[in-house]
Amino acid sequence: MTIQVFRGEILSVARDPALDPEAALHHADGLLVVEDGIIVDRGDHADLAERYAGVPVERIEGLIVPGFIDAHVHYPQMDRIAAHGEQLLDWLERHIFPAEAAFADPGHAHAVAGPFLDELLRHGTTSALVFATVHAHSVDALFEAALARNMRIHAGKVLMDLGPPDLCDTAQAAREESEALIRAWRGRGRLGYAVTPRFALTSSDEQLAVAGDLLARHPDVLLHTHLSENVRECAEVAARFPEASDYLDAYDRFGLVGARSVFAHGIHLSDRECARLAETGAGIAVCPSSNLFLGSGFFDFARAGAHGVRLGLGSDIGAGTSFSVLHTSGLAYQAGLAGGYRLDPFRALWLATAGGAELLHVGDKVGALAIGQEADFVVLDSGATSLLARRTAGAPLAERLFALQVLGDDRAVSRTYVMGRRAWDRDSARFEFFGGA
Template sequence: MTAKSLVLGQTLEFLSNPFHVPVEEATRVRPKGAVLVEGGLIAAVDEADTLRPLYPDAAVVDYGDALICAGFVDAHVHYPQTGIIASWGKRLIDWLNSYTFPEEMRFHDAAYAAEIARLYFDLTLSHGVTTMVSYCTIHPTSVDAFFAEAQRRGQRVVAGKTCMDRNAPEGLRDTAQSAYDDSKSLIGKWHGVDRISYAITPRFSPTSTPDQLRALGDLWSEHPDCLMQTHLSEQTDEIEWVKGLFPEARDYLDTYEAHGLLGEKGLYGHAIHLEDREKDRLKEVGAGLIHCPTSNTFIGSGLFDMAGLMAQGQRVGLATDTGGGSSFSMLRTMAAAYEVAHLRHNSLHAAHLMWLGTAGSAAALHMEQQIGNLKPGLEADLVVIDLGSTPEIAQRRDRAQDIWEAVFPTIMMGDDRAIQDVWINGKPALSAIAKPA
């Protein structure tokens, strides 16, 4: 008989997208709720008083008044940049040349890649992240290291070999053919194994020739169940660079579209400075736009138009973009999303922010039937959030008039101390690592 666990606390479920319907219709919060976990899945979500007598043999884990929700889903990261997070003072192209590329050169070493993968997963676990979509480096060893560590921990992850055949150092360039061959081999080795998915990964148009983009577009057409991830319209000088490299393109998005790299399962990081045609085509195909607010402010990229894109019906996820982003914390990322929206004269509700970091990102990855919510049949990846983790947060929570007013201070001021526990694949996982002091 499969062991059952009954996890007690305040439970947060999303019934719909709170950007599209009122918050009270989109969410359900049970002050004394319970999540029944069995065989790595969520078997039931209900009132604790309802479930306890139905499952008297279940192991009870009581988190008191802590908030239990789906584990955070970080939709755009660069795990090889763990060691260079918060590097000073550069815009995108200079930042890549000064910090990113020298660090990524080191990932030809399988032992180094494995070391950083372990560190990255420890750090993200301490912040309640249970699924992420990562760029690796051009080296297949970097992909193997990431997936092997995720497999050891039982995590649902997505990643891919970054492909670049121009405008990068010699040690970080592949070719159109080797990018195709390496990616195809890695898909065969890892895609669909346990909780692992592969993403075909051209870094961005400036570092791929048309031949390479076409080869990766062909590969995607051969493996349409894979995701495809890249960058789009992050900075204005980047856009001008793209125009110079692709003079025949209608716009930045067209550099992907013309080569078979626009589709429903495409993830387009940043998407700040979009033209009308680009917005229309992204909406038409149902692609995912990934908002990376700490990165966009840290590197000085611009302000993502959350209100406008949501009103248009775009599919939007949320991401740290570490290491261009300045924090591994999805709470800090939600706070930055709030601040960016405010600068565009729009206030995001706490429910909007929590949805973006869980169900919204899961939907952007087309994984809403697997992760991102407290719903029977979904995988039991949970985060348990202490809503009074520091004295300043606790005193503000104590004045709250409702649950959202209690959650918001943790979004704005919380860090890893707010992460009371994390469940991955139906098992508590946070105790497996030493939390940073």
């Protein structure tokens, strides 16, 4: 039994502040007590100090917040970040499909998976829902690297039988390889599986039906795909599925819209689609960085909120231009403001932590620094740059938090902890890995 005590300023937002204005829990001088990787106590130092008087205390300089949750990111696209000149469908053809074809080589997949996860940790992300490629061994490579780092990662083999010839599988291969991966990785460490059709245009009706069947057969897996990202994409989906009411209905007909469904983007949704998402418990990973980079549009926070749609945040590397979920939350503010919605900084933090955890169905395990949760947390440094230091000097908490979201990036993450163990230290530029079971 190992007990660790961390002392510092602690902030978490366990519930949506739009629904509960008292959702933020802040200790200006707090203690976070961890036993074998699990949080066993938390509170003001003045209230808890005597209880843990005999335990060594690690003093934390900075703001302790839950580890960030990236609800939509592509690890095979890391090396095509900042690829110039195209909107979504042409960008895929020109930049992304060739990059993903290289993952036919298992050695290449292993060479990318580790550095990708290190980038997540360096930016304060401890949990993520990740796209791999159509190659089953791309999932193996990612899961092996995640296991070594004891990270909470969900991923799955991409289903894509209508894609380019060098990235095509079949409906049968989709079923067999997905089932094999679920058997191989279920219950190992902190890993989770996600059935992952790329999007409606790259899977046949037969393969979409296979995806629905896999989801029905395995109540512990997620559904992870794209929805309503780009105007041209939406038009092509409408032409491909003329009998569907809308883009979401094209998935719904195959049993792919439910409480475990995570759809990336959702920019051009109708009220009917938002109502259906809320009715089923499905949610949206909002990806403002990639939406801006590809010229796709701005997410409508007000419409989603009016219907009660579940939300999280995604970096969407490599169309997204930063691994930082902290910075992504600042971009979400800007995207919301374009539509007249002012995203509160505490709600932005909730989206980046507990909201994303709920979307991935791990809200009981991470996201709020609550007693009984795994001790994944990040230390934010509001003096990381001279500009941040000037902007936050003497500022109240909400103003400091907003400045960190708008001006912060990996430089503002001084440390990342996974299950109470320091996984990244900015000042020493060192990663430390403590693998899971």
